[in-house]
Amino acid sequence: MGANLKTVLTFAIMAAMLAAVGVLQSWSLALAITNMCLVSAVMALGVNIQWGYAGLFNVGIMGFTALGGVAAVLVSVSPVAGAWQAGGVGILFSLVLALATIAAMVFVHNKLPKSRGRSWLLFLMIIVGLIIIRWQYAPSVLAIEKFQPAQTGFLGGLGLPIMFSWFVGGVFAAGAAWLIGKIALGLRSDYLAIATLGISEIIIAVIKNEDWLTRGVKNVSGLPRPVPYEVDLQSSPWFHDLVEKLGGSSLPSDALARQSALQQMVIESSSLFVKLCYTGLFVVVLCLLLWLAHRAQKAPWGRMMRGIRDNEDAANAMGKNVTKRHLQVFVLGSAVVGIAGAMMTTLDGQFTPGSYQPLRYTFLVWVMVIVGGSGNNLGSVLGAFIIWFFWVEAEPLGQWFIGFVTSGMAADNALRLHLIDSAAHMRLIFMGVILLSVLRFSPHGLLPEQIRR
Amino acid sequence: MTLLKAEAMIAGYGKTRILNECSIAVDRGEIAVIVGPNGAGKSTAMKAIFGMLPLESGSISLDDKNIEKLSPQDRVAQGMAFVPQTSNVFVSLSVEENLEMGGFIREDDINNTRDQIYSLFPILYEKRKQAAGELSGGQRQQVAVGRALMTEPTLLMLDEPTAGVSPLVMDELFDRIIEVRNTGIAVLMVEQNAKQALEIADTGYVLVSGENRFTDTGEALLADTEVRKTFLGG
Amino acid sequence: MSNDILNALVIISNYILVPGLAYGSQLALGALGITLVYAVLRFSNFAHGDSMAFGAMFTILGTTWLQSKGISLGPLPTALLALPLGIIAAILLCLIMDKLVYQHYRQQKSTPVMFVIASVGVMFITNGLVRFIIGPGDRAFSDGQRFIIKAREFKRMYGLSEGLSIKMTQGLTFVIAIIAMALLFWFLQRTKTGKSMRAYSDNEDLALLSGINPQRVVFITWVIVGTLIAIAGVLYGLDKSFKPFTYFQLLLPMFAAAIVGGIGNPVGAVLGGFIIAFSEIAVTYAYRKFLIYLLPEQYEPDGLMQLLSTDYKFAVSFMILVAVLIWRPTGLLRGKSI
Structure with missing residues (x-):
């Protein structure tokens, strides 16, 4: 009961923070953050399946994410x-x-x-x-x-609806994971880490250089969407009616002014509506995956995985094929990461191989999982929300902080200018400190794994 | 002239008590052997004496100095040396380096001690440049004993030195241990091969469930019909 | 005809041998650091690459300062004068991170993977510090004479159509790396402290029984690793150029070098470094010109004759790594693994 209350409470605080962004900055930004939080949550869930269920250390998340992106291109673009x-x-x-x-x-x-x-x-x-x-x-x-x-x-691709790619992305990632798992599982845990680091660098190198496949660093933009386009919404009468019904009371009564204000409102709402559509889709996927992960965790399979994680030697002695189980869980987790990768490219509407950076796509997800609580699915979802939120908001916060610290200096002070320029890199330091602090002082994370015997 | 006196030791792991008021004493220049059935607490007694396992109660003194509060490292400095049963050599270091590491805490010249050990174990001199991991089981045990002797201890403790070696090697090792004893060092060892060990023992301790069951000279224990029947297989 | 063979040899030396020796030395120094951390502290240090950038950064800052004072080393790069600053900075980074981060997990006797995750945290911080202080962009900081041997002079001297050029930074890299490795091996093999490090790495419990002080071993290890980190980072930066992200990417070839040689084994790390470097260069080199010299005219190739494009150099270290993991997980020179 205490744990449940804590879960509800922390998620409520998270929602309040997002709402605060909506009120203080803009609702469009709040929704954009929420959508990436949801994608990150799926990634973190995938990593948690590997790490939390089985103790596998995968640092190739970037590669599996990018494979999801490849799937998005190959499925949706016309041949x-x-x-x-x-x-x-x-x-x-x-x-x-x-x-x-x-x-x-x-x-x-x-x-x-x-x-x-x-x-x-x-x-x-x-x-x-x-x-x-x-x-x-x-x-x-x-x-x-x-x-x-x-x-x-x-x-080009197959010209199919882009939603198919979420599944295909999972399959791509699962295939790569199977290959690398076959090689590196069963060896020391650090070897899996190094092997996954390698495979992800290679996946990115291939994507960047094989232009015939996904155009390499020339990027593929304008991917078809699973949700309506803003311009279509703005010209749809039903959308006008909806906006008028919901926001009509705040419109001025003068007919002419009312018309132009409504037009403005429709334009703003159309962008919000599109983002909300994505939010809805992502929530459905996340909930479905969470439900499946939860079922798996409670099933005998999950119990066995935990048993293997906590005492590999004993599991081995009991005749469990540890390496095979590890391969299973590694493939499943990577597939979830691949799904998230495809979702992310769908959300972006473009595939930009140059943007895949290990710090952002691999290690940040790790911070999410560790901070949220290894072994607890809801924990990694929460961790994803919190860490992505701060990753985005650290920039304005860092600017503000540096501005505050250097406020005593002259406006053209070289050090001040340098610090203001570099403020964006503070978030890396910040993330490192968060990771190390949680690891040290609260190693089970914000929402610890609930052990049921 | 008692060198080591461990009295009424009570110790165990967690709630399980292994040693029940067990007492061990070793005189200078003698070999004391602890024998007993499996699970009697022989190795535990060694660990307790060397300080790798905290005592619940009891006292240990070396050369009339209380040492039960000291860490194993400090007991080494007081003149104890311990040869674990397994992983008792640095496999990737040469024999010579093993000996040198044995004398790590010594500030003075260790060459003399090393030469003495070479004369005690001539095979080590022959193989001094070879990695210890490449030696045979019996030779490794000699390296292990040699490493322990580098601190010039007054008491040498051996945990089942003959575990896993052939009978022939075992006899040779026991011969070497007698030679060590003859240099004036007290030897305390735990042995599975009770009969052979008692043959070279000046004092023998038979432990059962962490208690002293019989204590006598090795010869007397070997002659004792009850000891023979119960513990030495007839 | 014999000139053709000579020309072909010069090409191979110019494009494979010389760069391979330089790059191999850099990887070997990096892999040595990784292998020492592994041998003594028993974890794979993911912060290694970024620590190299950190050490190089301080050297660059020192170099800039020296240059502004008009101090230089003549034909040699000024960075050599500033290297001690980088070494001290890297050692301090290592020691501080050990005190604040790793020490705790050592006392807890945590699993290796916890150390690795902690090193990821250290990596974030180090990477952030480097970007914060010097920025994420490219920085060339090599000055002094550019070449030891110039291609044009070489051609004139020997009357060949191909020239051999050796950059000052390549020569320096090789010489400094050899000196550093010789000193390290002398230290590990001949000094009491070095032997105690090896003993601790070999058998921690027995080292404790022998009175070897673990804290001191850990301290010395970080001092050595910090030194190697700074030297490797600076030499790599001098030879290529300094960019924080490339240092992170060096992790893979360095880990591969350490594992291929046998992780925990310093000789193996050096061997692995050169194996990875030469394979990477040999597989991504275009052999067209080389073959033109050697083959009769009618067989002259028209393609580049390149096995893999240079963009895939990571794939080479990865393939070697995978091959070793499959067939010989302990590495070529039996490291301490599994």
Whole structure:
């Protein structure tokens, strides 16, 4: 009961803070923060499934998020027929070649006895395979990227509704997680960390450089939306009626003034309405995932996971296949992160590979999970809200703080100017201090895991 | 001339009491052996004497000085040396470096002590440049004992030195331990191989459920029919 | 014909050997720090890359100050004079973070992963400090003579069509790294304190029994690691350029180097550093010109003859890392792992 009260109370405080932003700054900003909080909450939930349920330390979150973004592009953008004609076949063929190389390597690996010769043969196969694939691949890529490079220069996607990509993003991330989990799970915990760090850097490198796939750093913008566009709303009579019904009382009575004020209100409301639509969609996804995660945690499966986490040796001795369970939970958690990645790109309406930074997309999510409470799903949701809120609000707060500290200095003081310039970087220090303080003084986080025996 | 006197030790882990008023004494220049069935508290007694396990009550004195409040490190400085049962050498360090680390706290020249140890364990001199982890089990135990002797202790404590080595190696190790004793060092050891250990023991302690059941010379214990029947398998 | 072979050799030296030696030295120094923290404090330090940026930053600030006073080292970069400042700053950072952060978890005997998460917090703070003080942008701070050997002079001297050039920073990197490593290995192998560090890393309990003071070992370790951090950070910054984010990205190749060599094993870290550096450069180098010299005219390649584009250099260290994790998790020179 005490724990429930605390949960309700902390979420109420969080809501109040968001409302305060709405009143003091703007409702549009408050909703924008809320939407990113919701996306972050899904990410944090995914990480909590790995860390809180099973104690797996994944620092490749950025990569899985970006894979979700790739899914958003590949699902929603219409196919670029010209590019397909130019090099689509070549790309598909080199994909086949790559698969053939891998299949041949697996074959050799399984058929030949373990020996130095086999290792050299496999090594040689990689080199030869790479050369053959490049011979097929490089010209196709060139051809694709040459096709209308300013607008497309990539193969495009399937032209399906972007909401499908939330599922596909999860599948992409799950696939990458399966691969990396196969390699690094079962080794020391730090090795998984380093391997995931590596895979996420590589995923980003691929996305940035393979222009034929998602246009690389040229970005893909104008992704189709799952929610209405502002202009359409502004020209819809029903929206006008709705705005008038809700806000009519505050409008001036003079007909002419009333008309222009209403027009203004409709424009503002349309942007709020769009954001609210996203909020609604995200809340549905988050609640669904939370419900599933909660069910899983309470089921025998969750109990077993906790048992493994708390005493791996005992679980091993009891005949549980720890590595297999870990792989399961690692794939599931990464899939959730992939879903969040697709949701985020949907929200942004564009895919910008250059913006993926490990501090923001990997380590900040970790701060969310640790601060919220490892092992407690609602805790990581709360952590995501709080940390994202402060991540956004730290900038004005930092500016204000620096302004306050340096107020005694001359306006053109070099140090003052430097400090004001650098205030934005304070939030990194701030996040580090929050993480370390929670870890040290309240290691179970704001909403600790509730242990039911 | 009693060197170590541990009296009425009571100790345990959490609520489980392992030692029940157990007393151990070792004289200078003698080998004392603690034997007993599994779970009798033999190793626990060693840990308590060396200070790795706090006493609930009882007293321990070395050379008439109370030491029960000292940390293991400080007991080393007082002249105790302890050879754990496992992980008792620095595997990645050479034999020579192992000995050097044994004498880490000494400020004076340790070369003499090292040479004495080499003459006591000639095989260590031969292998002095080799990593301790590359040696055989018996040789490792010699390194472990040698490392402990580097502080020139008055009391050497060995926790099951022959665990996991072949009978042949065991005999050799016991010979070495007798030689150590002959240099005037008191030796206290816990042993599973009770019969062989009692053969070289000046004093033997038979512990059962953390209590002293029999205490006598090794010879007498070996001759005692009840001890033989109950603990030495006939 | 024989000139063709010579030219091909010069190309390989110029584009693979020399840069590989320089980059390998930088990675080796970084991996040494990571491996020492791992060996003594038993965790993977995610703050390592950003600490390198921190040490380099203080050196840059010192360099700027010296330059403003008109002090320079002639042909050598002024940064060498300011390096001690960077070393002191990095050591202080390490010691303060140990006192404020890691010490607590050591006393609690926390799991390695808790240390790693704590090091993420330290990484945030260090990264923030660096960006706050010097900004996130690029900073070139190398001055003095640019080349030891210039390509043009080399061509003239030997009458070859290809020239070998060795940058001052490349030469310095290699020499300083070799000196630093020699000193470190002398310290670890020959001094009593160094041996006690190895002993502590090997068997903590037995080290305690032998009267080795853990606090002192930890202190010395951070002093050494801080020194390595600053040297590696400055050499990398001199050779490439200083940008905070690239230091974070060095984490992956440095970890890969430490693990490939056998984590916890200093010799392995050096070996791993050079393996990663040479593989990275060799796999991403375009061999077209090299092959033109060696192959008969009719077989001359028309592509770049590059296995992987340079954008994928991370993939190289990652592939090597994965291969080692699969086939030899303890590393080439058996580190202390699993």
